[in-house]
Amino acid sequence: MIEEKLKELGIKLPNPPTPAGSYVPAVKTGNLLFISGQIPMEEGKVIFTGKVTDDNLETAQRSAKMCAINILAQIKRELGSFDKVSKIVKVSGFVNSAPEFSQHPKVINPASDLFFEIFGENGKHSRIAVGVACLPLDSMTEIDAIVEFTD
DSSP, X not given: OHHHHHHHTTOOOOOOOOOSSSSOSEEEETTEEEEXXXXXXXXXXXXXXXXXXXXXXXXXXXXXXXXXXXXXXXXXXXXXXXXXXXEEEEEEEEEEBOTTOOOHHHHHHHHHHHHHHHHGGGGOOEEEEEEESOOGGGBSEEEEEEEEEOO
16 A cells, blocks of 8 residues: 555655665664664765755755655665554654754655655654754755554
């Protein structure tokens, strides 16, 4: 069902990005899956870089959605099936923003909206959206997630 929903939305999951540092992309403990921060990478390259301002808000929103798609790719790799996802518990969104930028929630909304659209009630989650001075590889956004699953 989730796979069909992704297809309807025109979303093709990429190969899950590999870590840019000394960590693993995901950790399972109990019935929780912790997805490490995902940046807007596609085929090994960061697609959206630089500071977020009022002038490039829409680009930053596309960046956040790409992060969410990479989270989905990590979930699929770790669990093998989206049918095992019982809840998107928490999403943390980081925005590489200019000091005067204050619309961080608007930047991260497309990622949250994608989880809602794909998982329905199970996609509703708690969240933070914060501005930071910089992000790895100068990416515009980085998002991590905590996912509850069943076996």
